[in-house]
Amino acid sequence: MVAREDIEQFRAANSELSKRVKDTLEAFVRSLDFTKPELVRDALLEFMPVLTAQYGSVAASIAAEWYQEQRAADGAVGRFRLALAANVPADAVQSKIRYLAGHLWTPTPEAIVGPLLTAADKYVKQPGRSTMALNAKREGVAWARVPTGAKTCTWCLILASRDAVYVSERAAKKDKSGEDYHGDCDCQAVRIGSSADYPPGYLPDDYYDMYQSARDEAGSNDVKDIAAAFRRLHPDAVKDGVHTH
Template identity: 30%
Template sequence: MPITTADVNRLRQAQSEAVRLAQGELQKLWFELSDMPPARFRDALMELIPALVRRYQEVGGTAAAQWYEIVRAYYFNDTFDTHIYYGDKTLTDAQQAADTDLRRLIRWKAGVLWDNGDTPANPDELFNFLNNVVDSRIRDTARYTVRGNARRDPRKPRYARVSNAGCCAFCALMSSRGYVYKSEDTASFSGSSSFHRNPKTGEETCRCEIIPQFRSGDNRIEGYSPERLERRYREAYDMLNDGTLPDDWAEDMKAKGISTRRATDPSTITYVMRRLHPDAYGDGIKP
């Protein structure tokens, strides 16, 4: 029984539900604490938000681990004990460093709780930032959980980064490799082992999922065609290598500090991909 679109949708829906519950709890917490003086409010958030995030990382990670067991059972009858992962470690082992990092982010962003010269305090900016961080950390845990279990599975499945319709050019570039990942050495996603987000807002801009393939050519995921994605990538790559880049594109790239020569640079290749196929990507560049 192949892994299908319905299976991928179940994985995504489980994460969306975990995010919904976590953000609802964040909203309640915010209203309970927001009348505090800014310094006390910041310190309370630094103490309470990591625990909230951890709780729902466990919810989303458990759902992802169970999902992996279910789709694995389509092919094998043997027992495989799954774990929850965050990054390259189990969630338990990664938690202390993750909590410290989150507290650092909150302290940094909490500056908006105070007036700054002519700029008034803007607590809503911090609230939106925290909502986005909650979203990304829960979804990342699910992705890392599927990837981590695929890596340690004795059946050694390959797995792919599967993008969704309307994804950005970067996600399409990473997804174009198809089901080639199977180990620590081959799964770094070309130097980007994490999933990207807006560095200013923390907003999750990636909706990719990590999907295993237990039998070559078996998966049936509607809309995911690594062959089509690779053709678009190759078209951009060849244009850069052949020196056929339009002059106005080259001038715009130089003005933005993007190399026009390094076809292996993701910033370079995705710029050309977005220009060549503006309607194919959520961040396409139209004339």
């Protein structure tokens, strides 16, 4: 079984990595001349892919080390050569920058800073998440998206409920790549060798029951409709819940 303390340590390591990236990126952006939007955009197009690749590689290495620790804790035997997932491609990072660069031609160009930091968080953490999912698939075991913190957002809990179904059915060859994370998300990808490996507090059946009730309430398979119903039906289970009375 993966201990909650171990998951928290892994989360803290990723959070510290993200903080360093954000601090570096924010200092760089604040040093730019916002009266010249083209130059700001071009500087970001050059700087941010390098930054996220550098720290993304570190995130992948941290994840690989933790994966090995999980194998050992699970009593896995035999040699297993870990693979590191690739960084988020530079063109994907640059595409996001071009989209956000619209802020630079408005009266409040500094509004680009917040969304940039959120995007950087996602891009830096992704190689670590993908490393966990990639190696679980190669090893022939399952993995689960485990929410951390007192509460998580509706989107994350819905996705965690889906992973729980895959895990409970032992679908070790599932093709989910772990791409469905948002910026500033603290969910952790955890190796699941068997149902006995469920971390304390990870309640897959409960998550799925809530998801099913929200889908029934929404009368739709559209995840946006289901999420809206989820927030209304289970407002105390998520941090973005909607209390209707």
